Amino acid sequence: NAGVTQTPKFQVLKTGQSMTLQCAQDMNHNSMYWYRQDPGMGLRLIYYSASEGTTDKGEVPNGYNVSRLNKREFSLRLESAAPSQTSVYFCASSAIGVSYEQYFGPGTRLTVT
Amino acid sequence: AQKITQTQPGMFVQEKEAVTLDCTYDTSDQSYGLFWYKQPSSGEMIFLIYQGSYDEQNATEGRYSLNFQKARKSANLVISASQLGDSAMYFCAMREPFKTGANNLFFGTGTRLTVIP
Numbered sequence: 042n043a044g045v046t047q048t049p050k051f052q053v054l055k056t057g058q059s060m061t062l063q064c065a066q067d068m069n070h071n072s073m074y075w076y077r078q079d080p081g082m083g084l085r086l087i088y089y090s091a092s093e094g095t096t097d098k099g100e101v102p103n104g105y106n107v108s109r110l111n112k113r114e115f116s117l118r119l120e121s122a123a124p125s126q127t128s129v130y131f132c133a134s135s136a137i138g139v140s141y142e143q144y145f146g147p148g149t150r151l152t153v154t
Numbered sequence: 155a156q157k158i159t160q161t162q163p164g165m166f167v168q169e170k171e172a173v174t175l176d177c178t179y180d181t182s183d184q185s186y187g188l189f190w191y192k193q194p195s196s197g198e199m200i201f202l203i204y205q206g207s208y209d210e211q212n213a214t215e216g217r218y219s220l221n222f223q224k225a226r227k228s229a230n231l232v233i234s235a236s237q238l239g240d241s242a243m244y245f246c247a248m249r250e251p252f253k254t255g256a257n258n259l260f261f262g263t264g265t266r267l268t269v270i271p
Contacts, residue, residue, distance in 0.1 A: 072257070083158070083245055083261025084199075099258060131199060135257060142189060143259060145199035 043067055045146035047132050053152045054122040062117040062149050064132030072135045073115035074099075074143060075107060077128040084131060090115055091137070122153045157181065158246050160262035167236045168270050174221070175231040175265045177246030183207075187249035188229040189259065190220065194242040202244075205229055233267075241269045 045066045054060055066073065071092045076084040076099075086099030088107040096107050104126060106118045115134075119126060129150050133143040159178045167173035179188065190202040205213045205220045213220045221230040233240055243266050247259040 074258075081263060083247070083263050084259070085261070086258050089258065129197065133199075141257075142201040142204060143257070144201070145191075148197050150197075 045132055045134055045144050047130075047146035047149050049149060050147065051150050053154065054119075055154055056123060058122050058153075059118070059120050060122065060151075061119075062130055062132075062151075063114070064116065064146060065114045066132075066134040066144070067113065068134060068136075068144065069112070070134035070144075071112070071137045073109065074133040074135075075105075075115070075117045076131045076133065077101065077126075078131060078148075079128050087117065087130075119151075122151075124153045127151060127153045157250075157260040158248050158262035160246055160265050162265045163263075164266045164268070166268050166270055167233075167240075169238060170235055172232060172234045173236055173267065175233070175244050175246075175267065177229045177231065177262060179227050179229060179246075179248045181227075181248065181250075183250070187257075188220070188222070189247045189249065190218070190229075190231045191245045191247060191261075192240075192242045193245060193264070199245075203231070236269045238269050238271060241267060243267075 048063045074089045075087040078084045090096045090109040093112045108116045132146040135141045135143040186207045188205045192200045203215045203218045217234045219232045243264045245264045246262045249257045
């Protein structure tokens, strides 16, 4: 039982390049989330997927797209990376319900030069 | 408007002593939830404790307890008998439920706790 896994762990991109961050969970959770964490700040929600087949914008969606591939997998795509997207990206998942905590993956440290 | 406020950027505590990390929140909802997460230097986010707005008793999980004062809109984390392994960033977060059943967590800026031997 691996929980939430993310790939890659580290990535360096040049401005304008594209890439996809992968996330998978094996806890049979319905909901999945992508957050970014910038220095000195808490996590901010980029996109979420309440259930398979649905995705919605969070607090900071600009410059990102997502795909809920199936119940297990939720990917985040940067179409044209910008230095402002340098951050640590966390994927999370949770069961549906008010008291269920979100389980986080180990994070992806992305640098855009 | 900022939903979660953590006013202590850094805290120090002597090993085996108790420490309180402050958190205040802002919401007009009657139903909400409050979470604390720990982020060690390795970077992962570890769930510690949850308090629901309708819970009458303060939540406790081992050495962690949440001092929930609803009228003051505060949800302070108390760590008893601090250990060196407690040195980490601690984030307070509030759940804002979406109609879809998913939950958005609004995070504070965190408090870095250092336990001194």
